[in-house]
Amino acid sequence: MxxxxxxxxxxxxxxxxxxxxxxxxxxxxxxxxxxxxxxxxxxxxxxxxxxxxxxxxxxxxxxxxxxxxxxxxISPGLGLDHYLDERLDAIDEELGIQNGTPRTIEGPLYVAGAPVSTGFARLDDGTDTDGHTLIMHGKVYGADGKTLSGATVEVWHCDTRGFYSHFDPTGKQAPFNMRRTIITDDEGCYKFQSIVPKGYGVPPGSPTEQLLSALGRHGQRPAHIHFFISADGHRKLTTQINIAGDPLVNDDFAYATRDGLVPDVIERTDADSIQANNLNGPFAEIVFDVHLTPLVNGVDNQVNLQRKRAAA
Known part of the structure; x- marks a missing residue:
């Protein structure tokens, strides 16, 4: 017609x-x-x-x-979240702001109110016996290039089945399993022990999968770990890192992979490293430093106060 x-x-x-x-x-x-x-x-x-x-x-x-x-x-699946990040990058470029650590999508599975500790936290509760121990650490740097004591590092990830606590359909995980808030120490350092997460897919048969299938696409994500990082005088950073070596690192249905967000995974098997981390055997290590950016005219011009996030 x-x-x-x-x-x-x-x-x-x-x-x-x-x-x-x-x-x-x-x-x-x-x-x-x-x-x-x-x-x-x-x-x-x-x-x-x-x-x-x-x-x-x-x-x-x-x-x-x-x-x-x-x-x-479905929002990240249709590229909308990634497009919003690209626009924020373009706005920053116009403002002359250089992002030392790239932003990337938040995802829908954050939960507010995770337990708080200073310097170090154990994220997992040890019940996921299929998990390979992970030690992840780094420093948070401010806009002046100096380390930031007292910065807030919120971190969350899924288990080896691809399920997040509070959203686990099996009900197996305890509240706030693999979710913590870490306050950086006097040297600006954060560190946590957990397990290496696995990737996951959208629910089978769900409306999200139905649309992706109609587009000839899959609904799978590579293994990743989410972060919110914030500090006084700086803009809050929303980002996530992918686990290097995952076959879907460059084929993420949510388009969250970005250069600078796939740190190396180092397998530690030597006795000194194991003992230094109070572990009983080999573990994976990831080092990930974070560089925050300054407020714009005293305001965080990228924070999203209206997004509805799950509470405890």
Missing amino acids: TAKIFDRSETQEFLQVLSGLTNDKGNPRVKEITHRLMSDLFKAIDDLNITPDEYWTAIAWVNEIGASGQAGL
Whole structure:
């Protein structure tokens, strides 16, 4: 069919009305965004000849995404989270800000309120017997290049089955397993003991998997560890590192892999290293230093206060 009605004056007037642009109530920013998005959707329906069946199939899928709580999962899967990071990078470039440690997506599985310790923390509770011991450590540096004592390092990751505590469908994990907040010591150091996580995939049969399959894509992520790092006078950094050697490091469905975020994994088998870390056998070691950036005119111009995150 070649019928197109987007450019009709009646359609353009209708878009003005439905977006609230013909009244003096409401929120001007919401009106502006709604008008643009609805205009783009109307035009797409015209240009692509989207049928009512296709449209209502999409509406049913949106309902399923909402009912399953997977909006935060399909968002990175469609590249939106990565695109937002790219825009923040471009804004920083315009401001002349150099990010020594790249930002990357948060993901939907953070939980607030993890136990706090200074300098060192044990993340796992020892119940995942399939896990290979991991020692990860580094320093947090400020905008002046000096180490930051008292910086906050929030860290979380999944177990060897790909499940996160608080979101584990088996109910096996205790609250805050593999989640901690570490305050850097006098030398700006943080360190934790845990296990090397595994990658995971989106829930089988889920609306997220259905869309990815329709796009000819998979829903798998490489093994990774999430971080929030913050300190007075600096912008909060949201990032994550991938476990080097994972076959999906460069094929992440969530597009979170970035240069500088795949540190080496060193296998330690010597007695001195094992003893120095109070361990009973070989372990993996990752060193990851973090460089924070300054506030912009006294404000963190990238913090997201509106995002809904799980509480304890």
